[in-house]
Amino acid sequence: MDTADLLERSYPGRRAELKRDIFRKALSLFNEQGIEATTIEMIRAECDTSVGAIYHHFGNKEGLVAALFFTALEDQARLRDAYLDAAKTTEEGVQALVFSYVDWVEQQPQWARFQYHARFAVTKGPFKEELAERNKTRNLRLRQWLAESGRAAELQQLPAELLPSLIIGQADSYCRAWLAGRVKGSPTAYRGILAQAAWRSIRAEAPAGD
Template identity: 50%
Template sequence: MKQALDCFNELGVEATTIDTIKARCETSVGAIYHHFGNKEGILSALFFAAQDDQRQHLEQELAKTDSLRDAVYSIVSSYLDWVVAHPSWARFLFQARSSVSKGPFHQELKARNAKNYQELKEKLLSFEYKDTKIVQPFEILSSLIVGPSENYCRAWLAHRVQTSPSDYRDEFAESAWRSLQR
């Protein structure tokens, strides 16, 4: 899988072929088709593996929270830390999302995203807000929480900025927290 990931990251999703992956993995076309079906199967398997790993990291961090503010900080921190720890996977997620969402595994992606969204929504809504009025509708919360961090991570992964995203964990988390309050 690492070799296929490297192919997609080095050549791009469109330019990567089964033959390229076959050569890099030193395997047969038959073995690839047997395990993955086609290029889209490889792409989706990698995408879902990265997404699952990122989600597992988030869940571990959220399990430690006991307030909405802590949860927001954990969401931002876990996202930044995961990207820094797994830059190849993060780069791949950014570039492959569109292809997976338009490909034969789009329904699986849609179902996974809906499940993850619902679980996160339930977690965030489980906290007492006390005096804090939270921005509504809920569907914009994930963009408010992770949007700026994601934008910075894309720049970092593209080498347009040099400072590690983790170095700005507190700034992004506090900004996310403030963006949710009315």
């Protein structure tokens, strides 16, 4: 999957062509120049459109950054849910969460790189409440899955808010290092090891003698 594929999935059709072009050019500039250094005028020049057209779609630069960030989150969630729907056991579900995260980062490195850089800006900016609501909705899907067929009984008694960090935390750390060029091994090459580590961190201990 490349950037164009992600944008076609998220904003299909000819009417969204300008929006996709703005997204594509803005994503490239934000990653190359940095979010703070990139201006609306720079994006306008790359898109060969008007500043008014950009403001019409996104309101301002903060709105464009948030729209890109939310687009990445939604695409990531689509892949996660597809993997999770195919899981039959609790362990396979945890594996699905790790696999989908790692696979998405490797398939979409430019989006993932932007997502990491933009998270602080969106968390502290005018769209922080919308981000909180979106995260709540995304985490609800995980809690609903765990509630099915008594899966929670297979896990340690842990705060629900801690589970995403325990499951994804190690994969997230490795993916960040890979995107930054600090490690060379492909994230997907280690996804099995990362999934095993995630499962060990949350599974309930078997009773003595089992």
